[in-house]
Amino acid sequence: MPYINIRVTEEQVTQEQKRLLIEGATKLVIDILNKNPQTTHVVIDEIPTGNWGVNGKQYLGTKK
Known part of the structure; x- marks a missing residue:
């Protein structure tokens, strides 16, 4: 029984994008x-972006 865990920062990932991630990972x-x-x-x-770090620094998301 495969279990796939995808973690992303909380930055407006749409339901459609989530659906595509689930379909794509399953297909793989x-x-x-x-x-x-x-x-x-x-x-x-x-x-939450405040709980994510990269390169030794807290990641606070992208500014749009």
């Missing part, structure tokens, strides 16, 4: 590992 394990999609679980965690 089907195509590469020959796993059953019926038992493949995908979880998306949205992390």
